[in-house]
Amino acid sequence: MRILIVEDEPTLGQQLKSTLEQNGYAVDLSTDGEDGHFLGSTEEYDAAVLDLGLPEIDGLTVLGMWRKEGRKFPVLVLTARDSWSDKVAGLDAGADDYLAKPFQTEELIARLRALIRRASGNASSELTAGDVRLDTRSGRVTLNGEPVKLTAQEYKLLSYLMHHKGKVVSRTELIEHIYDQDFDRDSNTIEVFVTRIRKKLGADVITTIRGLGYSLDDPADAPRE
Amino acid sequence: MRILIVEDEPTLGQQLKSTLEQNGYAVDLSTDGEDGHFLGSTEEYDAAVLDLGLPEIDGLTVLGMWRKEGRKFPVLVLTARDSWSDKVAGLDAGADDYLAKPFQTEELIARLRALIRRASGNASSELTAGDVRLDTRSGRVTLNGEPVKLTAQEYKLLSYLMHHKGKVVSRTELIEHIYDQDFDRDSNTIEVFVTRIRKKLGADVITTIRGLGYSLDDPADAPRE
DNA sequence: GTCCTCAACAATCAGAATGCGCATCGAATA
DNA sequence: TATTCGATGCGCATTCTGATTGTTGAGGAC
Structure with missing residues (x-):
């Protein structure tokens, strides 16, 4: 943010x-x-x-x-x-x-x-998606109730995605919202952190939409409209 | 587009x-x-x-x-x-x-x-034709409510057709609207992508009008015949 | 009028080329 | 020391191309 x-x-x-x-x-x-x-x-x-x-x-x-x-x-x-x-x-x-x-x-x-x-349209300070739960007050993340240790950047990235659950978020948008003004926009840090979050929370939390960006979907509210 | x-x-x-x-x-x-x-x-x-x-x-x-x-x-x-x-x-x-x-x-x-x-005369950002639904905001496509994964080109092609539902769209027109200036116009990529969309969404979504081009019709507003 | 042939067009397939995303590592930073 | 950053090479999904196969309809022969 x-x-x-x-x-x-x-x-x-x-x-x-x-x-x-x-x-x-x-x-x-x-x-x-x-x-x-x-x-x-x-x-x-x-x-x-x-x-x-x-x-x-x-x-x-x-x-x-x-x-x-x-x-x-x-x-x-x-x-x-x-x-x-x-x-x-x-x-x-x-x-x-x-x-x-x-x-x-x-x-x-x-x-x-x-x-x-x-x-972002959330009522609670606890954001959830699938088995992942993020408490914006304490800054803690749990997977199936088990606490997971995320680094600062990892947390920022995940937090932004969870605030915009279901939306397709482009790499540019992520960079704009996670880093401040002076940051080299040409680098692959986003990919790197996505990879590491996937390692810690499971590969399926973050979906890649090729050519567009990433999206975090909650299986709970996914099926038929 | x-x-x-x-x-x-x-x-x-x-x-x-x-x-x-x-x-x-x-x-x-x-x-x-x-x-x-x-x-x-x-x-x-x-x-x-x-x-x-x-x-x-x-x-x-x-x-x-x-x-x-x-x-x-x-x-x-x-x-x-x-x-x-x-x-x-x-x-x-x-x-x-x-x-x-x-x-x-x-x-x-x-x-x-x-x-x-x-x-294109559409009021909503959701375009539908038969069982196919396309959300231009999120860029998602569903068939009977089930999400369908389309590649970038497939999406562009389908999107153009859905924006011009019922109209006969020539191959040339499609090429002009989904590729930019520098593109080799002599190729059969359009056919290839039409085939692949048909595979994913059903053969009957896109009708071929021989010699003219393609047309995407909505059975809902097709008159009796 | 029916059938056959042929040409034009469309669909499909497989292989090649491209480019995107991923992982890994080493360097920089704090 | 832990974390972040940037670079590189690899792998794979996607795209494109060209060849092949399939389809359609018109014209001619019977």
Whole structure:
């Protein structure tokens, strides 16, 4: 899962970025509204954290522009405490959740997780497909109840696929959502990790659709329509 | 389905081309208005993506010329951000949809799919004929509810036929719409793939009209005879 | 009118060529 | 030390080609 942070204060921004990365997200950080808007318009994000008090372009404006352009990723807005008007205006402009500064990072993580979960149409924080179960809260994966140890990248890849169960996901899409901005798109890492996930969870969890990408299907809801 | 891209910026153009190809389209790329106009006038396309800000001949002019010549394929226009006048002028000149730059490729794909679908007079993204069902969104094909595995070419061929259900489609037309510009037109690949589709979906899905081509008929709306 | 022949077209098959995806390993990184 | 990354070569599914076989319909002979 890939996240955009737009936060003008460098210290806080960096701190957020590294916290989120530790929690298994790919993170792009932008420190001003214009750049932030551009990133949100061109790159693929699964969620954004947007500070309203930005120099140059206001956060609300950025949010408004995204929505007008049809960008649908969930946005978590950061407001100064007790700024009621901001809060209301933010929700009006299309924010999905808000958090008053200062806040605890755990809370931010939890809310982001919920946003991403809801955006993918999942009610529970536990995703399942066949014998595989993935708990987005603890970041644990089990196969038939047996815990399986996945590395960070393996987890990210699997997590994205499970969030988009049944959909055909292209290699490009995977790269865009698992890695942040600066990454060499010409490599076969995706294949490598798919191979290793298959080794750990069984070859049949991930289906290859030749020429198009991969797809994770749940045998439970597969048969006749 | 075959698509023409007219985009002067080489990087973006190439990127679009490969994304679309990954999604199962045959793509021709032109980097200037004159050449683009020529291609659109002489070749057979199911849709075009046209950048308005072209050197030499303006995109609007190209579009206008196509329409005056009676070219009817749907055109998706790319405009610079917030260029209201462009947008209006584009729609006036006969554009079917527009997208402001910068945009997300997923959005472009979705809109193109919608354009092609509407152009063939289909309301839904699910095409059916007899026991065969094709979902253009997920790219899946089922026979009596059972999923059928088709290769890329097989899918393209079937998809074109299903978009033109009931119509007699010549071999030439098929070649023109599922391959791009540089392809040896003297070969019997079409026959080969028709054979293989028949093997997978039943011999009666595709009817041969000797001397003319093929036709895919839906027994449901075939009159008594 | 019936049957036969032939030419044109279509279908099928097998082998060759291509290209995609996979696995493995060594290097880089943290 | 564990993990991630990038490169290479291999294997196999897919695609294409060309040859062969099968089908259809028109025209001519009877």
